[in-house]
Amino acid sequence: MRRPLYDLAHTRAGDKGDVCNxxxxxxxxxxxxxxxxxxxxxxxxxxxxxxxxxxxxxxxLPNLEALNFVLRRALDGGGLVSLRLDTQGxxxxxxxxxxxxxxxxxxxxxRLAPAPAx
Amino acid sequence: MATAPLRIAGASGFWGDRNDALLDQVRGGPxxxxxxxxxxxxxxxxxxxKKLRDPQGGYAGDxxxxxxxxxxDVVARGIRVxxxxxxxxxxxxxxxxxxxxxxxxxxGVRVGLVxxxxxxxxLGALLAQGVSLANLDTGASFSTIRERVASxxxxxxxxxxxxxxxxGAQIVVTxxxxxxxxxxxxxxxxxxxxxxxxxxxxxGVVAGHVIECGGQASGGNFCGGWExxxxxxxxxxxxxxxxxxxxxxxxxxxxxxxxxxxxxxxEQLLYEIGDPRAYPTPDATADFTSFSLEDxxxxxxxxxxxxGGPPPEHLKVSISYQDGWTNAVGLTFVWPHAVERARATEKxxxxxxxxxxxxxxxxxxxxxxxxxxxxxxxxxPPGGEPNExxxxxxxxxxxxxxxxxxxxxxxxxVLSGVxxxxxxxxxxxxxxxxxxxxxxxxxxxxxxxxxVEVLES
Numbered sequence: 001m002r003r004p005l006y007d008l009a010h011t012r013a014g015d016k017g018d019v020c021n022x023x024x025x026x027x028x029x030x031x032x033x034x035x036x037x038x039x040x041x042x043x044x045x046x047x048x049x050x051x052x053x054x055x056x057x058x059x060x061l062p063n064l065e066a067l068n069f070v071l072r073r074a075l076d077g078g079g080l081v082s083l084r085l086d087t088q089g090x091x092x093x094x095x096x097x098x099x100x101x102x103x104x105x106x107x108x109x110x111r112l113a114p115a116p117a118x
Numbered sequence: 119m120a121t122a123p124l125r126i127a128g129a130s131g132f133w134g135d136r137n138d139a140l141l142d143q144v145r146g147g148p149x150x151x152x153x154x155x156x157x158x159x160x161x162x163x164x165x166x167x168k169k170l171r172d173p174q175g176g177y178a179g180d181x182x183x184x185x186x187x188x189x190x191d192v193v194a195r196g197i198r199v200x201x202x203x204x205x206x207x208x209x210x211x212x213x214x215x216x217x218x219x220x221x222x223x224x225x226g227v228r229v230g231l232v233x234x235x236x237x238x239x240x241l242g243a244l245l246a247q248g249v250s251l252a253n254l255d256t257g258a259s260f261s262t263i264r265e266r267v268a269s270x271x272x273x274x275x276x277x278x279x280x281x282x283x284x285x286g287a288q289i290v291v292t293x294x295x296x297x298x299x300x301x302x303x304x305x306x307x308x309x310x311x312x313x314x315x316x317x318x319x320x321x322g323v324v325a326g327h328v329i330e331c332g333g334q335a336s337g338g339n340f341c342g343g344w345e346x347x348x349x350x351x352x353x354x355x356x357x358x359x360x361x362x363x364x365x366x367x368x369x370x371x372x373x374x375x376x377x378x379x380x381x382x383x384x385e386q387l388l389y390e391i392g393d394p395r396a397y398p399t400p401d402a403t404a405d406f407t408s409f410s411l412e413d414x415x416x417x418x419x420x421x422x423x424x425x426g427g428p429p430p431e432h433l434k435v436s437i438s439y440q441d442g443w444t445n446a447v448g449l450t451f452v453w454p455h456a457v458e459r460a461r462a463t464e465k466x467x468x469x470x471x472x473x474x475x476x477x478x479x480x481x482x483x484x485x486x487x488x489x490x491x492x493x494x495x496x497x498x499p500p501g502g503e504p505n506e507x508x509x510x511x512x513x514x515x516x517x518x519x520x521x522x523x524x525x526x527x528x529x530x531x532v533l534s535g536v537x538x539x540x541x542x543x544x545x546x547x548x549x550x551x552x553x554x555x556x557x558x559x560x561x562x563x564x565x566x567x568x569x570v571e572v573l574e575s
Contacts, residue, residue, distance in 0.1 A: 010342030023388025
């Protein structure tokens with residue numbers, strides 16, 4: 001089944017200059033292998049499209065059942081310069097939690113995200 | 119050697135945080151140290167401007183507001199207070215603390231002052247020594263900004279803070295230092311960990327990282343279950359109870375609101391980090407994949423087994439420089455076809471700028487309510503038609519006058535523009551703002567040394 005990442009993970013994002021980092025944390029230990037498999041650097045880079053001008057690096061933190069994504073040139077020049085509404089990328093983790101991923105049918109994942117529009 | 123845990127409370131995560139958190143941390147239960155972080159990347163450039171206006175300014179004056187009602191308790195109970203509120207002018211800040219104590223009748227309060235982070239006057243000498251000062255993120259040459267540099271501050275580590283505390287300082291004021299040094303400094307002074315004990319130094323770095331962002335480690339901004347966080351209005355900021363081994367418990371005062379669970383602490387651990395295996399500070403390189411988390415229940419999470427290694431060869435320097443001007447205008451459009459009218463307004467404003475000769479380097483448009491926060495990653499609103507859209511247009515210019523004249527072009531559109539608009543949130547003639555940009559670079563460790571002085575009230 002396809003499910004928004006929001007149902008399986010929570011997030012926090014932060015900034016350093018023009019770099020945004022997005023932490024993605026499994027809500028349950030059983031979700032960790034799914035997140036680890038589905039969330040590749042390539043998918044995250046493609047998801048952000050032209051909002052991220054540079055490469056995306058992906059790091060694993062098995063002790064936290066979490067991934068850390070580092071998005072370079074992702075803040076329109078950085079928090080001091082950016083013309084965007086969210087100058088520091090504080091909400092970028094939520095943008096990633098919208099992404100739908102493949103989840104095994106036998107995995108019990110309660111619905112947390114609002115129903116899709118339309 | 120001391121064996122009881124050292125209880126370090128966080129009471130500020132940035133300049134602009136709650137001023138009553140310090141009093142809450144002091145009155146809410148037993149603590150040994152309170153640390154207050156005031157400096158984000160953007161803060162130093164703002165403080166630089168303040169210092170140019172007033173030679174006695176340039177520090178985070180909020181610290182004095184937070185300290186004033188808590189000082190009696192701090193002095194009576196011997197609590198140590200460590201802060202980087204000194205910003206661009208730690209000496210003026212420390213002197214203001216001395217005056218505050220004296221005015222409140224507290225004599226003999228020792229205030230440690232850490233200076234030496236400001237290297238703005240030494241950049242030429244560093245270049246002459248062959249230090250490139252190239253942009254750490256982009257690799258760009260320093261020569262492109264050299265004439266526009268406003269400030270340059272090295273991130274100092276924990277050792278000068280520890281030195282001030284060992285010299286008897288009860289309150290320590292620094293300029294730019296790493297946020298985690300505000301916790302590691304008191305730990306080094308208390309436990310006398312060997313200088314090359316990288317694991318325990320790294321543990322102090324991790325503890326500091328957890329509590330340096332105020333309420334974010336105790337239930338504030340908690341994505342993983344915000345509905346379950348009790349009483350955010352009385353949020354108890356985080357406390358790290360650090361043992362001599364370096365293992366520590368993250369908690370909060372029981373009488374205050376908030377929540378400390380593994381999920382809460384994990385979010386803060388991931389905040390503003392890069393490669394988790396090598397989190398660099400001047401004090402140690404911490405491995406964020408090395409430790410384990412244990413839920414002890416009742417708002418207590420234990421972190422144990424932090425490993426680390428020696429610090430990098432270089433120190434990070436944060437250089438700020440003038441980089442043009444910016445301004446932003448806005449109008450709210452209502453149903454129907456709000457986005458189409460917002461799009462027409464963008465074109466209209468660009469046409470006006472062309473007619474008036476207002477030179478814009480770059481512009482960016484948001485349709486707030488539709489795409490502003492996440493662009494194309496957000497799907498169109500249900501039914502395709504929002505009830506209203508806040509049109510926001512932000513620009514960058516080379517000169518102040520262009521940015522100012524752009525700000526004057528928005529209000530007339532209520533009468534002379536596309537219909538169905540009200541001013542909404544962005545009213546009047548928005549004033550331009552100078553952009554002070556941020557340039558990270560590396561310098562050899564020999565380029566800056568924290569110097570310590572102890573004042574007394």
